[in-house]
Amino acid sequence: MTTMVTTKPSRWKNYSTWANRHRKWLFAAPAMIFVGLLIAVPLGWTLYLSVTDSEGSVRAASNLVGFSNYFEVLTDTERFWPAVMRTFVFTGGALAIELILGMCIALLLWRPFRGEKWVRVAILLPLVATPVAVGMMWRLIFDPNIGFANQVLNWVGIPAQPWLSGQYTALPTLMFVDIWQWTPMVVLMLLAGLTSLSDEPDEAARIDGANSWQRFWFVTLPLLRATVIVTIVLRGIDALKTFDILYATKGKGGGSFHEVETLNIYAFGLSFDYNDYGIASTVLILFFLLIITIMWVLTYRRKANRS
Amino acid sequence: MTTTLSARPVAETSRSIATARRRRKPRAYKIFRVVALALTVLLFVAPLVWMFVASLKTNVDIYDASKTLFFTPTFDNYDNVLSRNNYFGFIFNSFWVALLSTLFSLLIGVPAAYAMSRFAMHRSALVVLMARIIPGVSLLVPWYFIFANMRLVGGFGVLILSHMFVALPLIVYIMISYFDSTPLELEEQAQVDGLTHIGAFLRITLPLSVPGLATAGILSFIFSWNNFMFALVLSGANTKTLPVAIFNFVSYASIDWGSLMAAAVVVTVPIMVIALFTQKYIVSGLTAGATKG
Incomplete structure (x- = not known):
């Protein structure tokens, strides 16, 4: 050359x-x-x-305090550990339902049908909608007094629910919002996997007399394994870091009882509402380690399975 | 991109088999499928329709349960949002930040993705993709200080830089999987014909990668347009983007629901229109890597 x-x-x-x-x-x-x-x-x-006592302003003098921040955070059962738990409940719950619902919809869309194009457009819309706007939209629908959700409950004779404003209903409601917005993502990923599969294994199983459920469980699903894991990894990372819909609907601190305060919301509040940079950085480092560990476990298991 | 390119022939054959098979399906299954599909569409579209409908109501009508479906539509909310709350300014800000952060990210991200794909630089790729894993909040505090010291907070430069943090890993990720699927032979042929390596990249590979570039660019634009957290901290009065502007609508004691929904429609509609026309690219970008395993 x-x-x-x-x-x-x-x-x-x-x-x-x-x-x-x-x-x-x-x-x-x-x-x-x-x-x-x-x-x-x-x-x-x-x-x-994370090893200093920096607060108020980063330009203000701060002292090295060693690992005392880590000790303080890891023994904090009032804000930190509940936030960890909420992060896991939110991510795990939403992800599980998104996968099941997403798989059902993907299977429904797998074989061609008339009007396919329009259904695909419809499921793309939540995916591209601005999360803050989505949060506001659901805030109106779930409003306890004027929201459509309670109106529907009223028609079928179920008592009105507090939804987003309830101490125990806020997190599940927000999981529902996350499911609404991100199930389409799972559908698209799984559908891409499904369309790349060859028909032969399925056909062979059919000839051997397997019914549709058996063909799905023993043939299609194992072949989709790689796609499912990629989906879990990508969606899981995003779900762990969910910020927009939580902050847009509940504001600072995840509501008055911190009922939707996940690690991300907690760290953001510590940083920008309380200017407690030392503790905030400690929470962030722990959060980051947590994500890395989960990622590592998922990819490590994948490699172990492959060899 | 990988998926659509490689999956097409398979999809085509499975399609013809499927049509033959469909005739054997019982009628009950067909009905079930139509109902299930209709419910799916309803689930995903109805809330958006509801948002649009509410944006056409006066606040009195929104509070009136008897006017859930029947009311006199009005555009007052849009008038309020666009002219009295200066949303044209926010649209302008959002647009420029999204466009420039996308262009700059493409400029440095595409060659990087090319090198990472052709030279199998897995470790370097992992470093860039780490940006997709790191919680954005952990970068905001240091950024805020660095940029506050440089008196840059509130300017467009900082916003564009912070949005590039989202755009760059996305572009690198999509383009690596795109370049992985483009054949080497054409480049080698071009080199035999006298082009240099870089010449072959610029004149052969890049023009062939337009679908991939479109995919990466469109998605990066959408993600930047939708970004909330970075702009919440780093934007100033003159650089506020649409998501922050919407959020500020509810910072007061009572909520002006009609205008809030109109604002939500204003921020989502442009992106949905883009999505309608570029559906193919968006889907291929979002599912990049789905079938690689």
Whole structure:
């Protein structure tokens, strides 16, 4: 390659040769530097803040306090551990229902039918809708006094529910909102997996006399395994970090009883409402470790299964 | 992209088999399927319709249960949102932030994805994709300080940078899986014909990647348009984006529901229109990597 273009050596040719030889890092460098500066540096700073007593203003003097923040957070059963639990309940619950419902809808859409295009458009709409607007929309629908949800309950004779404003109903209601918005994502992922499957295994099982449920459970689902895991990983990460709909509907601190305060909301509140940067950074580092661990377990298990 | 490209022939054959098979399905199943599909559409679309309907009502009508479905539509809410609350300004802000953060991310993300795909730079790719895992809040505090010290908070530059944090990993992720599926042979052929490596990338691979670029660009635009958390902290009075503007609607004691719903329609409709026309790209972008395993 290089010998061919260097017939008439000139400065430009030299640059060009150099650029082509080092294209690997030349291409990757801008993105890597961007990520390094905007992510690695802040992350390092967060790590540093998590061992200081910084609060009020980061410019204010702060002292290194070692791991006392970690001790304080990990023994905090009033805000931290409930937030961990809510994060898990929210993510686990929403993800499980999204997977089951998503699988049902994907199977429903799998074989072609008339009007297929319109159904696909319909399920795409929640997915692209702005989460804050979605939060506001459900806030009106679930309003205890004027909302449509309670109106429907009234028609069928069930007493009105407090929905988002109830201490125990707020989190399940928000899980429902998350399910409404993100099940389409699961449907699209699973549908992409389903359409890439070959028909033969299914056909063979049919000839062997397997009924539809057996064919799904013993043939289709195992073949879809990789797709299902990718879906769980991608959707799970996003669900753990859910912020928009929680903050838009319940505001600071996840409501007056902290009833929807997940780790993300808790850390945001500590940072920007209480300016308690030391503790906030500690919570964030722990949150980050938690996500990494879950990711690692999922991908590690996948590799272990493959070999 | 991978999925649609490689899956097409398979889908086509399964389609013809499926039509042959459909005749054997019992009538009850057909009816069940139509009902289930109708319910699915209703579940996902009805709330959005409800939002739109409420935006056409006066607040008196919203509070009146007897006017749930029958009322006189009015555009007062839109008038209130657009002219009295200066939403054109917010639309403008959202649009520029989304557009510029997408363009800059494409500019540095596409070559990076290309290198990562062609040279199998798995570890570097993992570093960029880490950005997709990190909770955004953990970056906001340091950013806020760095940028506050530089007196940049409240400017467009910071907003665009922060949105690039979302856009770049997305673009790299989608483009890696796209480049993985484009054949090397054309590039090699171009090099035999005298193009350099970079020349082959610019003149052969990039033009062939337009569908992938469209996919990555559209999704990145949508995610930036919808982003709330970064703008909530980093935007100022003049750079407020639409999601923050909507949120500010409810910071007061009582909620003006009609206008709030009109504002929600104003922020969602442009993105839905884009989605309608670019459905194919959005789906292929969202499902990138779904079948790789």
